[in-house]
Amino acid sequence: MSSFRDDGAAALEWVASYLERVREYPVLSTVEPGRIRAALPPAAPEAPEPFAALLRDLDEVLMPGITHWQSPRYFAYFATTGGEPGILAELLIAGLNQVGILWRASPALQELEEVTLDWLRQLLGLPDPLHGHIEDTASSGLVTALAAARAARPERRVVVCSEHTHSSTTKAARLLELELRTVPADGTHAMRPDLVDLSNACALVATVGTTSSAAVDPVSLLADMTAAEGVWLHVDAAYAGAAAVCPELRHHFAGWERADSIGVNPHKWLFTPMDCSAFFSRRPDDLRRAFSLVPEYLRVSEDVVSLSEYASPLGRRFRALKLWATLRCYGREGLQAILREHVRLAALFESWVRAEPGWTVCAPRHFSLVCFRRDGGDEENEALLRRVNDSGEVFLSHTRLDGHYVLRLAIGNARTAEEDVRLAWDVLRREAAAL
């Protein structure tokens, strides 16, 4: 154990020092495809190597290929945070190496998962009872939701979603051989309920905070419709769901308490390291109908339903421990303070764009994502984004809205301060002027 303690101290110092100087790195990796691969040995070593060699190669070989999701100047896709409590919890998780194939294989894993998901349910203002479990990603959660919906109404083979629903719904529908019926969006990029057709539908996927523009589908209206038709309503709030921790933002979620299932990703905007995707359901029996299966070698005498009976994977990591660490070490007040600051910074950035001639805000801003563009052609905006990201100072991404190439600034890193957002705006204007 002496080498474990020494190696561990070196690994810990590596992480502490990385987090201190993360602002110094170019945010988006600039390596060419294949360069990292070429710099690595073609085969595993014959003899054991010291852990120190790994830390050295992490610095020398891998770091140029790292895109710095931990940087406060990361504004692409949805910005995230591997918060300190969750980072250290991952060390504990690996040290304990629990494999939650069934309750007795780790009662603590299962019951902590149930309890922390219930804590999260309360933080989000969702009603009791709601069954909660953790998936790796929202994509897997979509498979779980649609599989349960299909099991509940096996004769209905259509999934209804909006043109802005995340691609994971398309992917899940393809896996489950369900037909996708796409509903056009309105001017705010939200699903138009007047165009929803639920015939033959087993499920409708509504989104609070779409990936393109963080648009909000009219969940309450949609819930009326799905309830009347007995159609499974899944609410994908993978990114925006965290905002419900703040009561003043809950109006965006009106109606989600009536959903059959809900996905919220603490690894997106709730400061939990990748991966941790919360899945809530009012209908756990339908999840079990789709997934439960207990072979002889897993049969036990306890009268407990194992969490593996609610989704595809049999084995599960002790992810609950990092969610527990995150919720406790930030506390409700700490989470709210960061979420509110992110929303304030996004509103500030939005106000700068609105006030500047030659720039346009392209979508309503509900949370911490701003969609905007420079007046002019798509090529100009695409070139602008390339120059901005090539500078290494900040990293933004794009989408397409109403036929236009649109830039996205997503705030979600717990270390992002006003100066970082200000820098993004300065770099954008500087590169636009230089174009």
Add this chain to the structure above:
Amino acid sequence: MSSFRDDGAAALEWVASYLERVREYPVLSTVEPGRIRAALPPAAPEAPEPFAALLRDLDEVLMPGITHWQSPRYFAYFATTGGEPGILAELLIAGLNQVGILWRASPALQELEEVTLDWLRQLLGLPDPLHGHIEDTASSGLVTALAAARAARPERRVVVCSEHTHSSTTKAARLLELELRTVPADGTHAMRPDLVDLSNACALVATVGTTSSAAVDPVSLLADMTAAEGVWLHVDAAYAGAAAVCPELRHHFAGWERADSIGVNPHKWLFTPMDCSAFFSRRPDDLRRAFSLVPEYLRVSEDVVSLSEYASPLGRRFRALKLWATLRCYGREGLQAILREHVRLAALFESWVRAEPGWTVCAPRHFSLVCFRRDGGDEENEALLRRVNDSGEVFLSHTRLDGHYVLRLAIGNARTAEEDVRLAWDVLRREAAAL
């Protein structure tokens, strides 16, 4: 960062000290269902709590609910090891918090995953080229394999497997609405090729090292049959695959080099912390046909296929880093030494059972799993297992073979020594005598 350094040092010391005294804990948790839940607060705290409070509650509240997978006296299901290199790698993984949604989001993540999977391919003696990626579990890998098989032959809706194939195949077939055709096994619990009917089959799942008894299906014969019929052959070697690192054990795998896909879990018998399931395929284009889907907001200029195009989840953790750490810090020789010792210990235990009147070995032993029982009724064996596990000294599990309740002793923890296996045998005989 000062509190991160202090908290981190405390977490590291917690893990080091846990691993030193892991033999002292009762291996199987003895808590009643609901006890951990009842000991936890009903809601998340309002104000932030120190990380030290978490470590305290880990000891006082959670530890009674931990089943000690890290114990050298854990012999249930398949014994595993969260090895030290992988534990520390998890700290780095969380610190970097890479989210591999596409290549540019982390070139290092994608290329290290490709390289370490190729290292593993070579260690296993598998041919080049073979596309590799990491899944969370073998269950997810089964979904990937069967979805690709279905996409390749959409008109064929049958999956063929043996009566001893792992339940994840049944689960995946149900998810994909494929019909399962179960082939009877022979006296060694291996699939009988003379009873295989491939009509309308899109896939056949063969197993090297079944979960019940580590039986080996006749992969070479089955590969001849599937190749002739154009049926996808998936080889599930989740547990036993690691043994192929030792050339003298490779004869068990003859033919797997012709499989369309193969699953091997480094988190099972290759000393990598949960979760890390390797998936190899000769037909990556069929995986992409089933799963590839690139929406506008993920479109980039690089001509690179992202790993998310080969399976369900979009986001992925930097799992490759822990596999890299494990393969480097053990080295080929280090891995072989532990695997060989495990096989030697299993053979030794088997010889003790064979030599002892009143006990019977119930299946051929190919790897590190011994299936055995006390002569007598199922109730007696079931009661014996309960007494053994209640002692807390060791933990074994059971299965059912040829209609009998059978005990399983699985060796797979890197810290397991001969004295631990001897203890298991002593406890078994002591409790059998006391029955």
